Amino acid sequence: MPDLFEWLCRMGDNTLVLGHRVSEWCGHAPVLEEDIALANTALDLIGQTQMWLGLAAEVQGEGRSADDLAFRRDAWDFRNCLLVELPNRDFGHTLMRQFLFDSWHKLMLTGLCESQDDRIAAIAMKSLKEVSYHQERSADTVIGLGDGTAESHDRMQAALDRLWPYMGELFQPDAVDDRMTRQGIAPDLAALRSGFDAIIADTIQEATLVLTDSRFAHRGGRDGSRHTEHLGHMLAVMQVLPRSYPDARW
Amino acid sequence: MYAQMIQSEATTEDAEQLAAFQARIDAGERIEPKDWMPEGYRKTLIRQIGQHAHSEIVGQLPEGNWITRAPTLERKAILLAKVQDEAGHGLYLYCAAETLGISRDDLTEQLLSGRMKYSSIFNYPTLTWADVGAVGWLVDGAAIMNQVPLQRTSYGPYSRAMIRICKEESFHQRQGFDIMMKMAQGTEAQKRMAQDALNRFWYPSLMMFGPSDAESIHSTQNMAWRIKINSNDELRQKFVDQTVPQAEFLGLTIPDPNLRLNPETGHYDFSEPDWGEFFDVLRGNGPCNADRMEARQTAWSEGQWVRDGLMAHAAKKRARRVAAE
Numbered sequence: 001m002p003d004l005f006e007w008l009c010r011m012g013d014n015t016l017v018l019g020h021r022v023s024e025w026c027g028h029a030p031v032l033e034e035d036i037a038l039a040n041t042a043l044d045l046i047g048q049t050q051m052w053l054g055l056a057a058e059v060q061g062e063g064r065s066a067d068d069l070a071f072r073r074d075a076w077d078f079r080n081c082l083l084v085e086l087p088n089r090d091f092g093h094t095l096m097r098q099f100l101f102d103s104w105h106k107l108m109l110t111g112l113c114e115s116q117d118d119r120i121a122a123i124a125m126k127s128l129k130e131v132s133y134h135q136e137r138s139a140d141t142v143i144g145l146g147d148g149t150a151e152s153h154d155r156m157q158a159a160l161d162r163l164w165p166y167m168g169e170l171f172q173p174d175a176v177d178d179r180m181t182r183q184g185i186a187p188d189l190a191a192l193r194s195g196f197d198a199i200i201a202d203t204i205q206e207a208t209l210v211l212t213d214s215r216f217a218h219r220g221g222r223d224g225s226r227h228t229e230h231l232g233h234m235l236a237v238m239q240v241l242p243r244s245y246p247d248a249r250w
Numbered sequence: 251m252y253a254q255m256i257q258s259e260a261t262t263e264d265a266e267q268l269a270a271f272q273a274r275i276d277a278g279e280r281i282e283p284k285d286w287m288p289e290g291y292r293k294t295l296i297r298q299i300g301q302h303a304h305s306e307i308v309g310q311l312p313e314g315n316w317i318t319r320a321p322t323l324e325r326k327a328i329l330l331a332k333v334q335d336e337a338g339h340g341l342y343l344y345c346a347a348e349t350l351g352i353s354r355d356d357l358t359e360q361l362l363s364g365r366m367k368y369s370s371i372f373n374y375p376t377l378t379w380a381d382v383g384a385v386g387w388l389v390d391g392a393a394i395m396n397q398v399p400l401q402r403t404s405y406g407p408y409s410r411a412m413i414r415i416c417k418e419e420s421f422h423q424r425q426g427f428d429i430m431m432k433m434a435q436g437t438e439a440q441k442r443m444a445q446d447a448l449n450r451f452w453y454p455s456l457m458m459f460g461p462s463d464a465e466s467i468h469s470t471q472n473m474a475w476r477i478k479i480n481s482n483d484e485l486r487q488k489f490v491d492q493t494v495p496q497a498e499f500l501g502l503t504i505p506d507p508n509l510r511l512n513p514e515t516g517h518y519d520f521s522e523p524d525w526g527e528f529f530d531v532l533r534g535n536g537p538c539n540a541d542r543m544e545a546r547q548t549a550w551s552e553g554q555w556v557r558d559g560l561m562a563h564a565a566k567k568r569a570r571r572v573a574a575e
Contacts (some may be wrong), residue, residue: 027310143563
């Protein structure tokens with residue numbers, strides 16, 4: 001896979017898969033305001049997916065569309081990080097996953113606003129406005145629930161412990177990332193880590209939660225080498241219509 | 251309709267006060283939350299607005315059922331936006347009801363315990379992608395028939411909520427029709443889905459207007475109060491007259507052998523829906539009543555720790571602020 005295409009799929013698959021997960025909450029949230037906020041977040045992420053995968057399809061130059069990439073690839077061709085494909089579990093896991101991803105995403109997009117590729121910088125600038133708001137909201141909710149009741153605190157701590165090992169993958173560049181960085185297209189992932197750690201430390205402390213010292217990182221999503229078992233089930237649902245009726249237009 | 255069979259509540263106030271209130275309504279004035287109003291007017295409105303709000307909330311479920319399976323990114327985004335609008339409508343309507351002296355939590359509790367209803371249309375399943383189109387085209391289409399006149403209802407907060415809601419609903423209806431158009435012009439399988447969706451949603455859509463209320467005393471009182479503007483039969487006829495040419499345009503067949511344009515009246519004659527089925531659904535025996543209630547009850551009970559946690563945090567923050575002052 002050419003670098004730029006591969007890298008654009010990483011961006012677009014993150015937003016596609018997380019947008020899908022968040023949309024699963026629709027109509028089932030703990031309070032009406034959360035139904036609205038979650039739908040809004042999912043909507044932003046799907047909109048960003050259209051831009052990233054649209055550009056990916058364009059640079060690939062094989063006449064495919066963003067929809068073809070979203071609905072006609074199998075799990076091994078998906079390039080999202082493992083974190084976003086994990087199931088929603090309870091609202092605490094969903095919001096902790098959102099907070100962790102948003103915090104990375106905001107830093108990444110901030111870096112991408114300076115990309116040498118104008119198309120990428122333009123998508124980043126548009127997305128950053130939305131993602132800054134997502135991050136503010138998810139951080140506030142993590143704080144509210146962490147520093148809420150004993151039950152909400154314990155649930156948020158459990159979510160943090162469960163999800164933290166999936167965070168490291170987003171800061172471990174591979175050869176594709178290195179080449180993108182050398183070309184001035186994308187920021188150095190490893191260099192985002194200190195800013196990320198500072199944001200996380202502040203929020204987690206205010207939420208009265210405890211961060212483990214372990215830096216163990218599950219990986220295999222961003223290069224497609226080993227996704228979790230969950231992604232296949234998600235794609236089976238997401239892709240059912242275009243796959244079942246390949247000739248149909250919707 | 252999103253609020254069905256709303257019975258008016260008895261009112262026992264002083265005749266002079268009632269006459270003055272009625273005179274305001276007859277003069278086309280808006281009644282505002284702090285104005286005097288008969289107890290029956292207040293209670294009837296709570297029931298009507300509450301039922302409408304609950305319908306928006308439960309109404310997220312049949313369409314939400316297809317968000318994860320929407321066939322293109324654009325369709326997924328449109329459907330998400332639509333369901334988000336519906337939750338937003340629920341929010342305005344709960345706020346409008348709150349101006350009448352009932353809390354959203356009370357209303358929610360009444361929904362979950364089955365004491366308040368939501369529109370029975372949402373007790374029908376969405377089985378194919380064409381159903382998402384049919385819900386937009388027919389269900390939102392029927393809702394608009396009722397809601398457009400309600401923009402002129404006598405109660406200010408309700409009327410203003412309706413104005414906002416109607417703008418979004420007509421957009422939803424167009425989106426629904428657009429899905430139907432793609433399906434009706436699509437492959438054989440898509441055409442079959444579109445016809446099947448129309449077959450299943452036609453009569454339940456007609457039922458949305460409620461049984462004939464020409465003779466109903468409740469209807470007469472609600473109309474005098476301008477909580478209800480048109481009779482159920484009038485709105486149903488309008489809906490049929492509007493929808494039949496749209497179905498013809500789509501090349502779909504309305505599942506009614508008696509449907510025909512009556513040259514004398516200029517309106518379509520049509521078969522009545524099965525009112526026995528309507529009352530069954532109302533009593534809880536529709537295809538999805540149990541599923542819908544279970545989904546809402548689960549969302550509420552599993553969300554309890556979240557609401558408690560956020561409330562506890564807000565209380566802690568307030569206490570810290572007070573301590574710091």
